[in-house]
Amino acid sequence: MVETSTDLAKAIDYVARATEDILGFLLPAPDGPEKRLIEAMRYAVLGGGKRLRPFLVRASAELFDVAEPFALRVAAAVEMVHGYSLIHDDLPCMDNAELRRGKAATHIRYDQATAILAGDALQALAFEVLAAPATHSHAEVRTELVRALAAAAGPHGMVGGQAIDLAAPTVAMDLSMITRMQQLKTGALFGFCCEAGAILGHADPHRRQALKAYAHDLGLVYQIVDDLLDAEGSAAEAGKAVGRDRPAGKATFISILGIERARDQAAILAKQAARHLDIFGRKAQLLGDLAGHVVARHS
């Protein structure tokens, strides 16, 4: 399996660079009075991140032989939504985090008002990119991408998850509540990434559903590992402030399951995620390997 790991690493690296390029193209260096706003948008989405979501979009799209430029535009839109959510998450009234991806959070580098507006503008731009004819020649496909991303990002998706997370320190959360919260907060956008490949590729509902199920499990794995890194890791490894969950007395997968059981759970879910891909045979090897990669990640 060493060969496959190398393939995965290469593919992840390739997509990360391609995503950087398209984001730079979609957010050209600014001029004029909106300069500072657009600089803050660029600051937040360029030059960093694992680009896991873009990888999911591209790898899912490849299952259906979708042309890469289409997938990359969708990947860029997802990174805009993900990036805006990180900007807003880091604000003083939310997680109050000063460090993100090893550099100052957007509201520290700029100011809070600019950070809020940069997030708002990134969300709008994400939908503008999806709706543009360059993203797909069929309007049906574009409008379905918009609908799916909006649902994944909205009150019953990512933002809903954030809102539940905010209330977490004041509510007694059990495992099922944490799971639901994380499925909204992380899983919904992961789900969109994989669904986007299916939408771009005119997949049948069965394959589309298999990809969503994979992505939901993968999102949980990702979040459990995030909690593990937070409980054990160093800020240098994570590129952001860690050890934030315990002081707040917040329920996490770790506080409920303990470290060992959480680690086991992540491994089980990763295998379960990969099994959803059986329908695609060997063509889904990279996505299957990714689940193992996410379990083993260190940052």
Place this chain on the structure above:
Amino acid sequence: MVETSTDLAKAIDYVARATEDILGFLLPAPDGPEKRLIEAMRYAVLGGGKRLRPFLVRASAELFDVAEPFALRVAAAVEMVHGYSLIHDDLPCMDNAELRRGKAATHIRYDQATAILAGDALQALAFEVLAAPATHSHAEVRTELVRALAAAAGPHGMVGGQAIDLAAPTVAMDLSMITRMQQLKTGALFGFCCEAGAILGHADPHRRQALKAYAHDLGLVYQIVDDLLDAEGSAAEAGKAVGRDRPAGKATFISILGIERARDQAAILAKQAARHLDIFGRKAQLLGDLAGHVVARHS
């Protein structure tokens, strides 16, 4: 013209009630863990506002005999975007306003984090509504609505205008800069409202452009009158804090033109706005009358 004024007042009132209904339908009273978030979203968009933007959407759509349910869904999407922008605008790090439409701003009634997330979720929901098949049977129309709203709301539209406005106290602004700022901040969304009618109605580019030009002028009139009300008005009349511009030393239409010239300018622009509608003949009477109504508004 008394008869027409009555027609306009009736039409405005009708659209306001219909908009309230559809917003309530699209944002059903919540249950479950996202309850507080959705309550905050409802708080921000229900039960108030002049619903001027919905009126523009509906009146523009009527020029092309578009079925009302389509226009109202677009109107609801616009109000979600407008409402989210007000929530974020009122935050302490932005305008720091505690009063909005005669009641506590969302971040006062709830809290800052919930207010930010409610705004974020409203923006996502707006695009979900536009992309849904119920908004129009043609995907081409829906995707064009999404593209146009995203452009009007994004970094080169409403949010760009807010960013320039934020920088205003620190920058020497002349009349052309203020005009551009307001054209982005208010005019872009007004422009979308009228353009949306044209998009829904498959209008030719000439008519679509005429409506956009009308809306841009109307947006400026609206903003000049806003500045006049701020300079002269009472908080009770405006339903929000007034007299906010002068203490900050911020350049406004009034600080540059003075009250008398600003009032003249608003009247001239309102006439100019109405003239863009000549192409539609008497069918555009309500929109033409609206320009006069906006000049004369007291809140």
